[in-house]
Amino acid sequence: MDAADKVMEPSSCSRPEVEAEKRDYGLTLPAQTANLRVTVEGNVFTVDRATLARGSEYFRALFRSGMRDCQQEEVDLKGLSARGFAIALRVMRGERPVLNDNEIEEAVECAAFLQVEPLVKHLLDAVNSDNCVLVYHTAAAYGLLELYHGVALFIRDMYHDLREDVKYLPEDLIEYVESLTPSTFVAVGTHTSCTESELCHAATRTICYLDEDEEDWKVLTHLPMEASTSMAGVTVLDNKLYVVGGVSGVHKQAVESCFCYDAVTDTWSKLASPQQLRYNFSLVGQGDHLYAIGGECERRVMSSVEMYCVSTGVWSFASHLPRPAAGAACAKAMSRIFVCLWKPMETTDIYEYVPGTDEWALVTTLIRHQSYGHCMAGHRDNLYVMRNGPSDDFLRCMMDCYSLTSGQWTAMPGHYTNSKGALFTAVVRGDSVFTVNRTMTLEYAIEDKKWKPKNQMRGFPRSGSMWTFLLRLPRAGKQPVAHDVLDTQKA
Structure with missing residues (x-):
């Protein structure tokens, strides 16, 4: 070994x-x-x-x-x-x-x-690809509708991989799974709010989705003119996309406008801005709340945390982070919220936010050379922490896996080609991980905690950093990205 x-x-x-x-x-x-x-x-x-x-x-x-x-x-x-x-x-x-x-x-x-x-x-x-068919069938037998529907969505996202197992289910259960909409990989580049004098740039302010059948990116919708995704908080909760805060202009002026995109109705709406304006923060959705974690304001790094109650439309302060942090890596696993707080240069602490007690609990500590500048993704009961390669090699990515069940760290063998930040946008769907940059979109299969390349598709046709997430959306009427007009790979 x-x-x-x-x-x-x-x-x-x-x-x-x-x-x-x-x-x-x-x-x-x-x-x-x-x-x-x-x-x-x-x-x-x-x-x-x-x-x-x-x-x-x-x-x-x-x-x-x-x-x-x-x-x-x-x-x-x-x-x-x-x-x-x-x-x-x-x-x-x-x-x-x-x-x-x-x-x-x-x-x-x-x-x-x-x-x-x-x-x-x-x-x-606890649903995963090993037990989802059993849980689905059992939930149907006992009429547990919330579990039945949730597991059906999970199976729909992995339908191609689970087709052989699913075919032994009763026909009505198969039909229900096939009636659902699968999750789609979606991305948006970083854009500041747009003024009337900048209307010529509005066409590039698009949110795009990956058409996996055609292996290409297509336009989903356009950002509202006042919305900024530059150093903003971006997350999805209950199939709605939230864009909170961000900056505008070279002086990083904090943006107050916040927006919500409903993928089903294809409409945007405004929501209240946080009590503390912030940018370069982490936004996570869980339950009925959004959590705006840390960030900056007027170039000052903050430890404050605010939560937005979706049902009431009200922001309120939650317990502060143990120390100030901007752009901290966050992930959800098993419906639990985790954040990485690093201590330059080699120590990363992972904390969990516990809503019931409104506190941040230290889960574990990772000590690795150059453990800063990373991101984190959750799969099953595991947290995957990605960091820069050796000697500041940004084209390679090292990875460690932490098991929430066993409390153990495992160093992932070898290294992963980061290719200008692709792995720092990792999004998990079922047993797959989607990563993307301007060059390529790469899907990994997670097997025995290892990430193995599964499928390669066209890259996202925009330069610069981006936000990535999953949405369940109707695809009818969407148009391909204009690769030869907008910021294209030919440029």
Whole structure:
């Protein structure tokens, strides 16, 4: 085994959930301060009523019913497996257990019967190409619609790779998957806001998508005139593209205008600007919120974090970063938000934002030569950290993988051709990673934590840096990018 293939020692900062996941799935769950005994298949669980009320709609309704049953000290659940209930309890208590096929089926049954929303979310987070067909079929059998739809979307994104497995499903389940729209790789270059005197440049202010059938880029929509993608925050949440902040002019004047693009209706709308104007920050969407993390204002690096509630349209401050950071690498994995904060020159700390407690928790530390100037991507329960090659070689990219489950770092063997920043725009879809620059669009297949080149297509026909993301969008009526008129590869 090469040295690069060796697994590093587990991080001393691993989360307590990692140890919990190593416990047996038996029924020896630690007792909490509890006042309810739940009997399942002859096994008695002593559980805190508050835990059950927070996590299960079934128990929440029971406790609020006012009926005699809500005052009982013991409840006997019929038709459920004890192991499925034990898994539900673990998830309601904040653990993230890794489940085998039998446990998945029992967990889905329990989630459906007791209406355990945290367990549904955990099952969605745990869906991968190995278990998605099983989860999909089981969710359909138990009528767990949120899980059913979420897994169907996952399968649709990987339909080409999963076609052989999917064909054994009932016809109605196959038809539902095929009725859905797959995710599409989308990119936009960096543009500052456009004035009336600059209308001649408006034609170049396009957001483009990759037509994988024709292996070429096509125009999706044009940016609003006031929108800036230069040093802005750009992210996708619930199939809507958000462009927040940015700069305008050579003096990096902060832009107040913020916009949202609805991919389904092909329309733009404005949204409120953050309370603290910022640029060169990271924007991440999770749940019902956008998180504007760090950044700069008037050339001052900040540690402040703001969150935008989509349902209310209000910005509010969240807990500050542990230290100021601009342009920090961020990624989501298992519906968790992670950010890299580096200490020049060789240390990178990875923090997780915990919404429930509004705090930043140190997850692990990576010590590597030239570990700064990187980006991060999440796949399954792994975080991939990309950094510059040796001796400031920007044409090569070194990569390390951190497992959230085991708490271990693995140095990826060899190096990856970065080719002017392509890998620093990595976007994950299923078991594929899309990277792009002006020269080429490259799709990697993730196999055994290694990235293997899978498909090469035409590059994005714009110069400079870019934002990349995934959207589910109708393709009818979209036009190819005018390669011979705009900023083309022939220029």
